[in-house]
Amino acid sequence: MxxxxxxxxxxxxxxxxxxxxxxxxxxxxxxxxxxxxxxxxxxxxxxxxxxxxxxxxxxxxxxxxxxxxxxxxxxxxxxxxxxxxxxxxxxxxxxxxxxxxxxxxxxxxxxxxxxxxxxxxxxxxxxxxxxxxxxxxxxxxLTRPPAPADAGKLTGVLKSRFLDPVDRHRLEAGCSAFGEISPGRSAAGIEYPDVVEGRTDFIFYWRTLPWDHAPGSLLLAEAGGVAARLDGTPYQPEAPGCVDGLLVAADPDTWERTRGILLNA
Missing domain, CATH: 3.30.540.10 (Fructose-1,6-Bisphosphatase, subunit A, domain 1)
Structure with missing residues (x-):
């Protein structure tokens, strides 16, 4: 190591x-x-x-x-x-x-x-x-600190660049249920540690290139967080273009709440 x-x-x-x-x-x-x-x-x-x-x-x-x-x-x-x-x-x-x-x-x-x-x-x-x-x-x-129990106090990132306009509009509408939402910092190697250290509670990614997400997803999982596809399947590296859509969150409960709000918007 x-x-x-x-x-x-x-x-x-x-x-x-x-x-x-x-x-x-x-x-x-x-x-x-x-x-x-x-x-x-x-x-x-x-x-x-x-x-x-x-x-x-x-x-x-x-x-x-x-x-x-x-x-x-x-x-x-x-x-x-x-x-x-x-x-x-x-x-x-x-x-x-x-x-x-x-x-x-x-x-x-x-x-x-x-x-x-x-x-x-x-x-x-x-x-x-x-x-x-x-x-x-x-x-x-590192151990991920507890996320707020109130969805209205969760801070998140929505990476919408590669979404089609319909899905982008739907997900952005769901974000009104949360606290502060940002477009992110344009670097997974900065964003994943932000979730691990409690500066961000969740991130929704669409494009998931393996070299971007394999490092941070393991870091987050080992700290108590979750990185999973929208069907709940834990993240595993895929060749570019194989699978898209990834929600990462502070803990399993935050992941479930966030997924429910975003997909039901």
Whole structure:
């Protein structure tokens, strides 16, 4: 667990942090309509991939590698174990000079996330989780604090960018039953720890890329929270495009209440 945390922090220090608010012309590229990638993403992923493979020689499924060759994501189901890597989670924030970005990794065995790591460079904070062994921020074990019993006091995030207009309108209507609702911080590696630490009570995601959600979902589950599909199935990493829709919440009761309000709006 400590070795992987070191790999992420060192790759960040070498390839990512020196370029924060210092990206040169030509170091930001569009990889898909509305989505950017930087030289920091690519260099950090190359470093992390090499060192993880030295640590445990199983396939490394990195976000940028999959962007170049989508078939690489098949390893999530085809191989008994894989590493998932998000070299710069929140690239749009990174490009804009906002500190809400993270470097993330998880280990998946037979389709289930068994370990995860999140490094937040702006605050030099590391989160990690191991299946059955708990969630941690640096050396402190984490337990999700109780959420408000009153739905009107719950704080949440609705990620509606990839929803069709009808579903977006329906879910946004349901949000009137809650307290403060925000569009989120554009980085799962920031948003999941916010739920774990009690700054947010729930988040509804639609698009669920595996390198975005495997790390935080395990962290949250090990801290006492819930990350599940809308039918109640616990989150498991899927290749991009396989399954969409994910509700994460502070605890099982908050998950049930939130799902009921959103789907019955």
């Amino acid at each position: 400590d070795k992987v945390a070191e790999i992420l922090a060192e790759a960040s220090a070498q390839a990512v942090e020196p370029r924060f608010r210092a990206l040169a012309a030509g170091e930001v590229m569009e990889k898909a309509p509305g989505e950017v990638v930087t030289i920091a993403d690519r260099e950090a992923e190359a470093i992390i991939t090499r060192r993880l493979h030295e640590l445990l020689p199983v396939p490394v499924v990195g976000e940028e590698a999959v962007a170049a060759d989508p078939s690489l994501a098949d390893a999530i189901h085809d191989e008994p174990a894989v590493w998932l890597v998000d070299p710069v989670d929140g690239t749009s924030n990174f490009v804009a000079g906002r500190p809400d970005y993270a470097v993330m990794c998880s280990l998946v065995r037979t389709g289930r996330t068994v370990a995860s790591w999140i490094w937040q460079p702006a605050t030099a904070t590391g989160y990690r989780a191991e299946l059955g062994s708990g969630a941690w921020r640096d050396s402190e074990r």
